[in-house]
Amino acid sequence: MTEILLQQDLLIRLCKSLIWYGAPSHRIELAMEAMCRTFELDGSFAFLPGLMMISFGDSDTHLIKCTQGFDMNRLAKVHKATRALMYDDLTPAEGLTILKAINNEKPIYNMWVTIISFAGSSGFIAPLIFKGSWMDMLVSMILGVIVGLMTLLVNRYSIYSSVFEVSISVLIAFVAKALRSYVCFTGVVLSAIVQLLPGLSLTTAIMELSSRFMITGSARMFYSLIYCLFLGFGLSIGSNLWDVFQEPPSEDLKMGHCIPANEPWRWILFPLMAISFNIQLYASPRQWPAMLICSSVGYAISEVGGIHWPRSLHIAAAMSAFVVGLLGNIYERITHELAFVPILGAILLIVPGGMGVRSTLLLLDESGHASQGSAFALQMIMVALGIAIGLFAATLVVYPLGKKRNTLLTF
Incomplete structure (x- = not known):
């Protein structure tokens, strides 16, 4: 149960990161569904401009409100972490830690x-x-x-x-x-x-x-x-x-x-x-x-x-x-x-x-x-x-x- 909650937290963090850093909006849902298949989770996703709805199973539904922006440096790092997760080079706990570190980084230019x-x-x-x-x-x-x-x-x-x-x-x-x-x-x-x-x-x-x-x-x-x-x-x-x-x-x-x-x-x-x-x-x-x-x-x-x-x-x-x-x-x-x-x-x-x-x-x-x-x-x-x-x-x-x-x- 703890592992499932950790994977769900990871997916929510990943969804926020993709929106924040400018991932193509028509690909975000597909990317999240691919991650669910990797973790063998039952999840469904719906993307609206500035809002992402995530449902795990029949009970847990999350509404994520965040503004879409552009940060190609951090988006590339998120993509690299996502790739490592899909190839089992990172555990969900390690992936969540990396995503949090990316989110806490300052913009590359002042x-x-x-x-x-x-x-x-x-x-x-x-x-x-x-x-x-x-x-x-x-x-x-x-x-x-x-x-x-x-x-x-x-x-x-x-x-x-x-x-x-x-x-x-x-x-x-x-x-x-x-x-x-x-x-x-x-x-x-x-x-x-x-x-x-x-x-x-x-x-x-x-x-x-x-x-x-x-x-x-x-x-x-x-x-x-x-x-x-x-x-x-x-x-x-x-x-x-x-x-x-x-x-x-x-x-x-x-x-x-x-x-x-x-x-x-x-x-x-x-x-x-x-x-x-x-x-x-x-x-x-x-x-x-x-x-x-x-x-x-x-x-x-x-x-x-x-x-x-x-x-x-x-x-x-x-x-x-x-x-x-x-x-x-x-x-x-x-x-x-x-x-x-x-x-x-x-x-x-x-x-x-x-x-x-x-x-x-x-x-x-x-x-x-x-x-x-x-x-x-x-x-x-x-x-x-x-x-x-x-x-x-x-x-x-x-x-x-x-x-x-x-x-x-x-x-």
């Missing part, structure tokens, strides 16, 4: 490194993804620092969280509109709030729906779309607020001064941008090489595909996601490291969150661009669908029968 990473990701993504200029990059870096500071403030004072997205969007749009004679308005605002864009959440929602997780997928899909509206609404208010102080410019200057940076420099900046995102995911430096390789390959395929299929971005996204998923899963098969880590680092750069905010801006525009906004919104969903299909196909190619003695923690 506050200042995280803020610098916000500046790097916002600044470098301006010329790389949103075709901005060097001035766009500089302004986006400064605004990225503001977003980073406000994000830390939200984590400390939860009462501010209900107005965080709208307030930060208003501020970013107001500053970008004031500087529109020097920067590209759309590129700067999307670069500055790139960490807030819900592209990954939307892609995850489609993957959950594809995996028949209807409740979680529907809830996450609706949340992503409403989140786009929040950001777009705040950007629209900030933009219009500046027009109160100054006459609106002519139509050709409405979006600002948009001149792309030189092409060779864009590729030199890419590793710096990828490292900035890796830091925000709390990936350890030893995880960076695999993440950089997958990110570079995914970005290159996405760029080439965008040139050849400019009207079918979902095809380029599907191809990029398939190759990235293939590389990540082969990497896990060879090294037994977690495939989810390098794949996530690459997928973050091709998810379609920016399109959702663009569509909201056009829908709220008074210049008759509502039809363009609807087209952007549809394209955003199509790109997310393409990414989901590409990732599922890559996993099927490498693991056609799944994993028999380990958890399949991948997209």
Whole structure:
């Protein structure tokens, strides 16, 4: 009886750890069921965003409420401990001790490194993804620092969280509109709030729906779309607020001064941008090489595909996601490291969150661009669908029968 209670405590601790550190939500239930088979326990699991329900037998039911985050360093350690438990290299007591130690670890990067990473990701993504200029990059870096500071403030004072997205969007749009004679308005605002864009959440929602997780997928899909509206609404208010102080410019200057940076420099900046995102995911430096390789390959395929299929971005996204998923899963098969880590680092750069905010801006525009906004919104969903299909196909190619003695923690 004591051994059974110990195994149940281990499973609860494992479930919390997977949610805290960002394991793919549509795989958590499958991972927990695999652990139950290892311990020969009768357990059932149901995952909702922010909530996990665990039932052991007919009597013991546990509701676990915890917020999902990202910590690739600790997620890899949890995966390693899970693998050892399944191969009987650890006893349940030893596994529980290791999980508690992982939970008590401090984040690998401190506050200042995280803020610098916000500046790097916002600044470098301006010329790389949103075709901005060097001035766009500089302004986006400064605004990225503001977003980073406000994000830390939200984590400390939860009462501010209900107005965080709208307030930060208003501020970013107001500053970008004031500087529109020097920067590209759309590129700067999307670069500055790139960490807030819900592209990954939307892609995850489609993957959950594809995996028949209807409740979680529907809830996450609706949340992503409403989140786009929040950001777009705040950007629209900030933009219009500046027009109160100054006459609106002519139509050709409405979006600002948009001149792309030189092409060779864009590729030199890419590793710096990828490292900035890796830091925000709390990936350890030893995880960076695999993440950089997958990110570079995914970005290159996405760029080439965008040139050849400019009207079918979902095809380029599907191809990029398939190759990235293939590389990540082969990497896990060879090294037994977690495939989810390098794949996530690459997928973050091709998810379609920016399109959702663009569509909201056009829908709220008074210049008759509502039809363009609807087209952007549809394209955003199509790109997310393409990414989901590409990732599922890559996993099927490498693991056609799944994993028999380990958890399949991948997209």
